[in-house]
Amino acid sequence: MTIDAARSEDPPERLTAHDVRLRLEHERNSRLSQLTAVEEGADQASADLLAVQAAAVRWVLEEIDLAFARLDDGTYGTCEGCGSAIPAGRLEILPYTRSCVGCRQRSA
Numbered sequence: 001m002t003i004d005a006a007r008s009e010d011p012p013e014r015l016t017a018h019d020v021r022l023r024l025e026h027e028r029n030s031r032l033s034q035l036t037a038v039e040e041g042a043d044q045a046s047a048d049l050l051a052v053q054a055a056a057v058r059w060v061l062e063e064i065d066l067a068f069a070r071l072d073d074g075t076y077g078t079c080e081g082c083g084s085a086i087p088a089g090r091l092e093i094l095p096y097t098r099s100c101v102g103c104r105q106r107s108a
Contacts, residue, residue: 015077015088015091017071017076020067020071020076020077020095021068021071023095024064024067024068024095024096027060027064027095027096028064031057031060031061031064034057035054035058035061038054038057039054063096063097063098064096066096066098067095067096067098070098077091079098079099079100079103080098080099080103081099081100081102081103081104082102086100087100
C-alpha cells in the first residue's frame with residue numbers, strides 16, 4: 001500500500017506503509033522511554049506534575065495506536081475533519097496526527 005501525501009505546497013513524497021510503520025514505531029518507543037523516565041522520576045518531582053506528564057505521554061501512545069489502525073484500514077493520511085490529504089510535512093512531524101492544520105486550528 002502506498003500513501004500519496006503529496007500536495008502542491010509540499011515536495012512530492014510518497015510514503016510507503018512500511019515507512020509510516022517505522023515512524024510510528026519510533027514515536028511509540030520514544031514515548032515509552034519518556035513514560036519510563038517520568039515514572040522513575042517520582043522521587044524528584046511532585047506527584048501532580050508526574051501524573052500530568054504521564055497522562056500526556058499515555059495520550060500520545062493511544063494516538064499512535066489509532067494511527068496504526070488507520071494505516072491498517074487505509075485511512076492513514078486523510079484528515080478526519082475535512083477528508084483531504086494531510087500534507088506529508090505534517091505527517092513527518094506528527095506521524096500520528098488525525099487532522100490537517102486547518103481542521104486542528106478550528107477544533108482548538
